Amino acid sequence: MMKTAIKSNTLDVYAIRRQFPILNRKVKDNALVYFDNAATSQKPQAVIDALVHYYSYYNANIHRGIHTLAEEATAAFEESRTAAQQFINASSREEIVFTRGTTEGINLVAATWGRQNIKAGDEIIVSNMEHHSNIVPWQVLCEEKGAILKVIPINEDGELLLDDYEKLLSTNTKLVSVVHASNALGTVNPVKKIIDLAHATGAVVLIDGAQSSVHLDIDVQALNCDFFVFSSHKIYGPTGVGVFFGKKNLLESMPVYQGGGEMIKEVNFEKTIFNDLPYKYEAGTPNIGDTIAFKTALDFVKNIGKEKIRKHEEMLLDYATEQLENLPGLKIVGKAKEKVSVISFVIDKIHPQDLGILLDNRGIAVRTGHHCAQPLMDRFCIPGTTRASFAMYNTKEEIDTLVVGLEKAIKMLA
């Protein structure tokens, strides 16, 4: 009895691997070891099938057509909205806006809420571990408005210094925009606390969920964040689809993002009446096929269970951390107590690019460089790291392959 109970709690990684056709391919005569999941995840057959099915069976433009295909496509597209709403536990479908991805979601907030609300002398707070996508839009806005960008510092382990954050907060703070889980370090930030503290001073909070949404349970109502953004392609779904969540009252009061079809109710040359939420923010024909297949990806994750996935990924992270720390000259960058399955490291006297090339030569895909987080690299006084990031389909044996690859590379490069 016990045994069955334990088994059902653990993830059958080999059964899962069979659902990802790309994992069968060889790279330079080696079995592919894909450890670049924080950049993008691979897609299960079901997602690929959903795309093919849409284009082979009911491809049509949505929302306005009265023919059968348009109705079917519209229904499937709107089911994706419901799936996304449930995935982050938003209170209403109207709060779910489809974008091209996380980056567009942040830019949307900067261009609409930001333009409307940020004035000269106002302050926007980000953290030292942000992706460039959560820095540059605010820099541009600050430049335009004469506002000030403030940065929450981090400690040696790669954790936010919350005392410093509290000191940065003031009545001048209009927005706090922080990453939920760092793409370069894996650190999971205490976003609930960050949000509560910001709200106490009257600031609005955006959470960048690009990395967290695939690993952690997301509940935007419990978090009480004002905006939450994430991408489909990091959750086993297609590229080119993102979700922008905004609280309804904010979405209602914000100006439109882009003008065009879909987002209007009535247009004449004197005045345009904008469409209801969420369509007000979705100008033009959206990425219909990919958005529909995104639901298949969310269902895929839901059916396996995030808790099971998280346990498996934690096991991989712990094992990799233990194995990598044994390698001579290797230093892990980012040792936060709370981490998602991302492990970033540097090796004495070895350039990450050299490592990346030699690992690729053995079929191992890792990411090297600054991970679009140059201010973070500057903080640690390094030009970049090598990063291995794990997904539900990765195995301990693959980590062993990485370790062998690293040993060999160190020997060649030393």
Add this chain to the structure above:
Amino acid sequence: MSEQKSIQAVEDEIVDEFSLFDSWDDKYEYIIDLGKKLPPLDEQYKKDENKVRGCQSTVWLVADYRDGKIFFKAESDAVIVKGLISMLIRVLSGHSPEEILEAKLGFIQQIGMTTHLAQTRSNGLLSMVKQMKNFALAYKLKNETATKS
């Protein structure tokens, strides 16, 4: 001094050398070895204006123009990149701007380095070639202006 080999002749030499390797590991061992042997660039040249853009690693490249020929010197903080630069220098250095501009550099593809490295900006091989050709173009234009005036 022996007569200067043509760019194509040196390219052919490199292709021959690489044909002896059985595996990619061997090719990389060789490139890493070339990288380690590349003489370091004098510190005075390691400044922003000499950096090659578009590389994940830092690459500095300088060119000297003497007796109608361009001589390149370069360094990188990544050793494989250094090995690749070493090969580019071996092929292109000591030739006239016209010869450098005309060089096809087919050896890069023939030894398998295009599919392997050059397609993305992380590698920088294409950026280095472009920068070397830019130097050649600059000296060629400078010569033409000098002749005209």
